[in-house]
Structures are given as C-alpha cells and as structure tokens.
Amino acid sequence: MNGPDNLIEEIFEQSDELTEKQKKIILAAIQSFAEKGYASTSTSEIAKSAGVAEGTIFRHYKTKKDLLYSIIEPMLKKFIAPFVIKDMEKVLNEKHASFEDFLRAMIENRISFLSKNMLLFKILIQEIPFQPELKALFKEHIGTKVITRFTQVVEHYQEKGELIDAPPLTIIRLTASAIFGYLIVRNLLLPELDWDDQAEIDQTVQMIMHGIAVPKQA
Template sequence: MSEREWIEELLKINDEDLQLSEKQSKIIEAAIEVFSEKGFAAASTNEIAKKAGVAEGTIFRHYKTKKELLFSIVTPTLVKVVAPFFAKGFVREVFTNEHQSYEDFLRLLITNRLDFVKKHFPIIKIFLQEIPFHDELKEQYRQVFTENVYHKFTSIVQHFQEKGEIIDFPSDTVIRITMTNIIGYLITRFLVLPEKDWDDAQEIENTIHFLMHGLSPK
C-alpha cells in the first residue's frame, strides 16, 4: 500500500470520507512526512509547503503558527481518525476473540501491533515523538485507551488469573507490565535500532516467554 493509499484509508470513518480538498490532503501528507522525518521542533512550514506543492502562504491562511499546523492538521488526523481507527480495529481483531491461553492472546496482541506500526509508521512516529511534550495528546490518547481497550483488557487478565495461568497481581499491574514490554519492543525495533536485522518472529516469542516466565532460568 502506498503512502497516499494508507492516508486515504485512515481518512475514512464509518465508510464516510472526511471532506478535504486535494490541497488539504497534500498538506496533511506533507506535514506527516516532514514531522515524522525531522520532528516538530526541526520541521519548517516552508518545507511542508514545498513538499505539498503549495505556497507557504496557503498554509498560513488557515494556520497562524507551526504549532497550530500540528494541532489543526496532524493532531486531528492522528487523534480523531487514527486513534479511533486503531482502537476499534484493535479491539475487534484482538479482544473479541476467544483465546485458549494468555500466551495466545499475547502473540496476537504483539503481532497485531507490529503489523499496525509497520503499516502506519510515519504517523505513529509523530505520535511517539510529540506525546511527551503535549498534554492534549496525552489526554486524548488516554481517553481512547480507556474507552475502547482498558475494560476488555482487564476482563482478559482476570479470566486467565481465574484459570491460574498468570500471577494474581492487580489487573492494572499486569496490563502495565504487558504493555511496557510490548511498547518497549516496538520503540526499540522502529526508533532506537531500526537498522538492526530483526527476527520479528523470534523477538515476539522471546517477549512472550519473558512476560510469562520472567528472567528466571527455572
């Protein structure tokens, strides 16, 4: 899938396209590319305008500052489109299945998120780069996770605790440990050591083994 195609795919909600002009779509695409490559602080609206094939003044007719561009174009695209898109798809594909074991759940969870990041890496990179610096992003993402994922995740944890498969820690602790290891793997895989020759299948199994058994050799 080309960059244009996945952006167009993400701009569909309930099979209805967002009403964006061709020029607006080009600006969004260019902003995603530049913010992803350089980060917000190093990006310039002039470069975004050049990549979009529009005059810089065209951007400033709608957005007074670079930060307003980030929050008025990239953030709505990310939070209003990508976050619900990923959360609904995430829940449908991962949390509505009947899993035979917590290991099976982990395998599907990690594989699902790995495939998602591979497919949408530029915009995910923007989110990871900017969320530490913008409280608005943190709050919007917290709402998406809480409303779409948290309660279903808790139910799965409690189900496998009742079956005796995982330790009787508080559900929040299990979720934190699980997500910290998965997110840590993805950040290392795509941001810290992207040039490494990754064996994703083996890394997934190693991550699952660690989550289920810790570092003890027993």
C-alpha cells in the same frame, strides 16, 4: 488485525471533504513531523514540500497545531482504538484461547500494523510527552478504553488459573512494556537490524510468561 492497514489511505478515503491540496499538505506534514519533530518543523517547510503556498495551509488550518491534530485525532478516534478493542473482545469470546496465544497474536498484529503506519506512530510517540491536548486525546480514545478491556482479559485468564493473583494493572504495565519496548526498538531505534520476528516474538512471550531468572533448584 482486521481493519485498515494504512491509516493515511483510510483517513483520505473516509474524508470526502479533503481537497487534493489538503492531502498533499497532510502527507508533507506527516513526513516532516516524523523526521524533524513538530517543534522543529515550520509551516513554510511543509508548504514547500507539499508544493503549495504557505497561505494555503492557513486557509485550511488556523495553526500548525491544528494541522497536527487533524492528523492525529482521526487516527486515534476512528481507526486505532476500535480495532485494538475489537482484538481484545475477540479474545474474551474465545473460551479455549490461552493468555500466551493472546500475547502472540497481539504482537504479530502490531508488527504488521506498525510497519505500514510507522510515520504516524513515530509522531504519536514523539509528541505525546510535550502536547497536553494530544495526551488527553490519547487517554480519551485509547488509554482508558484499552485498559478497561485489557483488565477484562487479565481477569478472564486469572479466573482460568493461567495468571498469578496480582493487580491486573500491574500485569498490564509489565506486559505492555515488554511488547511496546520490542516494537519501538525494532521499528524506531534499530530498524536496520536483520530482525527474526518469529524468534523475537517467542522470546518476548516467554519473558512475559516466565520472567528472566533461572528457576532455583529444589
């Protein structure tokens, strides 16, 4: 994927107003939120890990939730959404690409991207179900925009006769479940396994395109 590989570094580079202490606080918060979860992390723990006084955190962020959002919002708004959308627009402009090629490229890009940003991704997955404001941010910056673009991708390949005549949202749901199910198991649940990414990508693509049932004999 063309775009920032390491979101934390990118956020720091594009935020000239951040002090060195703020950067240390953010890095410590990311580590703690990812390992223990937002609710189980205290600002005193973050301060100790960052090597600053707890009061320093509250000089920059009014609450612990403000600190969480200062990490997540720029990640969603400035970095993830634009490059996900750009990927899909590139596919729409590629007249000879197949839906299978599109799926393969999407999965390969996400594996590379998530491996460099796993802590941020883990925080996002953990906290969205419990943070209504975070869920709203995700929907605003990624959910609605990506579904709109993905619908265009599905309709594009339906017009080419590659996909069945089903509601695009159904195809999107099934496709996204398979892709992100693999990424979550690989990177969050069982990262210690010796994954053969190419073989797993091939299997995932084939499952999406052809299902898991053995074709009935005529």
